[in-house]
Amino acid sequence: MSAPSTPLALFWADFRENRVALAALAMVALIALAAIFAPLIAPQNPYDLATLSLMDARRPPGFVGSGGYVHLLGTDPQGRDLVSAILYGLRISIQIGVAAGAVALTLGATLGVAAAYLGGRLEALIMRAVDLQLSFPPILLALVLSALLGQGRLQLIAALVAAQYAYFARTAYGAASAERRKDYVEAALATPLSGRRVVFRHLLPNCAPPLIVVATVQIANAISLEATLSFLGLGLPVNEPSLGMLIANGFPYMMSGRSWISVYPGVALIVLIVAINLVGDQVRDQFNPRLRR
């Protein structure tokens, strides 16, 4: 093996040295795999009402239900197996978080880079709108929008994108206006190369590091926002339980000795968000030139 030379190989070599971040990355990968393959792993399909029995509702961990298998984490008030519900809930949470993050990243990066590259009135218009939006808490915006748009995955993603694109726009604008002034952009324009080429081949790749950092954090934020909205009953329909809704379902029983219904979905949510944030922290540290060795 020769010494790593591509930027990606160098990045990975540095990343590997942080054990905590490596463990967090493994955890994220494990959760993501479990979520993707949930239909194969989960003992029960919690969406299939025919497999649910109210006789099995609110049973403690270890209970053997009418399906003839052990409910490792117990069951919820509808008689859903919690392991299955958590796996399917993670599936929805990750889908929505990643989809909202990707759309918000694309939209925000486009607006931010366009503002920095084109300048003038467009820059003022875009960035003032972004500033205005950043002055509202994202949860408020997401709440109002999901109340207006109604329930459903696309509506929820739209509400999350609207709440989060401004962070990407701000970051992309800051990075792009710094890169825009560098000689290599000037050299590309002086060749001359087309504006599209300069933006996509030179400007955007150099704005990627801060955007990747914001993206990891914002995916975690989107997941927790989604959980909050679902907890409040604004996110997804009741027959598609996400983690937030599972927590909400168990909430009335917290004080009556049946805490597992809320606690285990909550633990799954926390582990996922903490792991994504740990990965994000390491990525941020590695992109920070002042912390580089």
Added chain:
Amino acid sequence: MSEAFLSVEAVSKTFAPRLSLGERIAAALGAPPAKRPLQAVREVSLEIRRGETLGLVGESGCGKSTLGRMIAGIAAPSAGAVSLDGDPVMRGGRKATTRVQTVFQDPFASLDPRMKVGDAIAEGPVAHGLVAKPQARAYVAGWLDRCGLDPAMADRWPHQFSGGQRQRVAIARALAMQPDLLVCDEPVASLDVSIQAQILNLLMDLRRDLGLTCLFVSHDISIVRHVSDRVAVMYLGRIVELGPAASVLARPAHPYSLGLLESAPRLSLDGRSTFRPIPGDVPSPLAPPPGCAFAPRCSLAQDACRAAPPPLSEVAPERFSACLRADVLTGRPPGQASHMSGA
């Protein structure tokens, strides 16, 4: 003149101040402007002849880089026009020709850190159809070789190169566009002295072999003397002297050129330093003096000098000076310039 290859006609560059909203409202209400526009280049006319190297010297802030950037088609002039062989270098605020290419000062900033150097060199020629994509690798290898680099280095990233190697890559990238005019903006100023000579010699060899015309912008007189056929001396946005390098640098016809020559540190055999700085400071380009910009620092200045900026006029064959008292200087060898001290 028919021999003009690149011609610069009455070019000016003004940088407008960025006003805040409050300042704009104040200005609209009739308040006197708090910030004035900065005129970096003032009505400069110049021509570069086919095949020659024109050196452009001056202190930092004199506008030489801005003029170089306008000639290179990077910055659009506020007034006037730059044309190459009769065709404008810029049209509608965008560069309109590939025949002018630039080598930038800092090779650590002028190469995209996220593009392999081979791709960076091939990008322009492929985009403009100078070479077909399948032949690009061989084409790049050829230019790397000509610039003294191993063709196998095409697959490396900029961070894997030293400063001198990077500048060679930047030169290869500019030359791969097959330019007629190469603008070199302080191409060795950010390199180690030990590397400077290598890069200068490379540039001179390539210029001769390829029959290039060059504009060489530098603050270093000894480098300009080494590479230039003619030199233009700039002071506060204007060209104050223009002529063949050897004669201008031996017998300057403008007191500023003389001052610049005498303030350049030199070593002499008897161990005495001949360093002699110009008294005073460069006036602010935001508030230039009404007449000759050098008059406040010049011991030859008369009342006429302070009335209006003197035009660049021919004081001897091929020699141009923007000094009303150039006759006092011509014919007098440098080093006897006792009139410069004091002021």
